[in-house]
Amino acid sequence: xxxxxxSPRYKITETGRQVTLMCHQTWSHSYMFWYxxxxxxxxxxxxxxxxADITDKGEVPDxxxxxxxxxxxxxxxxxSATRSQTSVYxxxxxxxxxxxxxxGEGSWLTVx
Amino acid sequence: GNSVTQxxxxxTLSEEAFLTINCTYTATGYPSLFWYVQYPGEGLQLLLKxxxxxxxxxxxxxxxxxxxETTSFHLEKGSVQVSDSAVxxxxxxxxxxxxxxxxxxxxxxxxx
Numbered sequence: 377x378x379x380x381x382x383s384p385r386y387k388i389t390e391t392g393r394q395v396t397l398m399c400h401q402t403w404s405h406s407y408m409f410w411y412x413x414x415x416x417x418x419x420x421x422x423x424x425x426x427x428a429d430i431t432d433k434g435e436v437p438d439x440x441x442x443x444x445x446x447x448x449x450x451x452x453x454x455x456s457a458t459r460s461q462t463s464v465y466x467x468x469x470x471x472x473x474x475x476x477x478x479x480g481e482g483s484w485l486t487v488x
Numbered sequence: 489g490n491s492v493t494q495x496x497x498x499x500t501l502s503e504e505a506f507l508t509i510n511c512t513y514t515a516t517g518y519p520s521l522f523w524y525v526q527y528p529g530e531g532l533q534l535l536l537k538x539x540x541x542x543x544x545x546x547x548x549x550x551x552x553x554x555x556x557e558t559t560s561f562h563l564e565k566g567s568v569q570v571s572d573s574a575v576x577x578x579x580x581x582x583x584x585x586x587x588x589x590x591x592x593x594x595x596x597x598x599x600x
Contacts, residue, residue: 407586409586409587409588411588411590416592417592418492418577418590418591418592418593419532419577419588419590420590421587421588421589424587434587466531466532468532470586472586473586474520474539474581474586475586476534476537477534477586477588478534479524479531479532479533480531481529481530481531482530482531
């Protein structure tokens, strides 16, 4: 039971570079989410997706792009990384309709 | 708008002490309320939830009661263990999208 996996787990990149964080879930959950975790802010929603080819902005979408061509994958791309995007990124998924949301183990991203 | 406020940490307790972590919320409509726990280096795990007023969620000795009159969902445990040391997040969701809005998290440190 692989669940939900994120890659890479740790990444250091330079300002201005494009970075993609991968998220894969094996449950065929309809909903997938990307959150970032920062000290003093808790977790904030970046983007979410209700199904393949359907995505919507969350609270802090600027500077990020997502896609969902397949139900099981939900990559997050930082088009031109900035230091303010240094954070821990969590992918999550759920069946929707009030069912439990499951989180991946996180991707630690440092932008230098 | 919708928001969650939880007490600042860290909360430092001795083993077998009583734990309370306060959480209050502001929401339009009728939210579902959650407590998530994050152990060091891991993602978030659902600890308990309540979906309507006066519901009590419970798991692993933790309890929280959905209080509509005080817009609160305080987390309690009668006797904490060292293994309970973690960061605890209060969260809510409104509507059918399952988007979670998190508080800033409260770190609990339990010493032998």
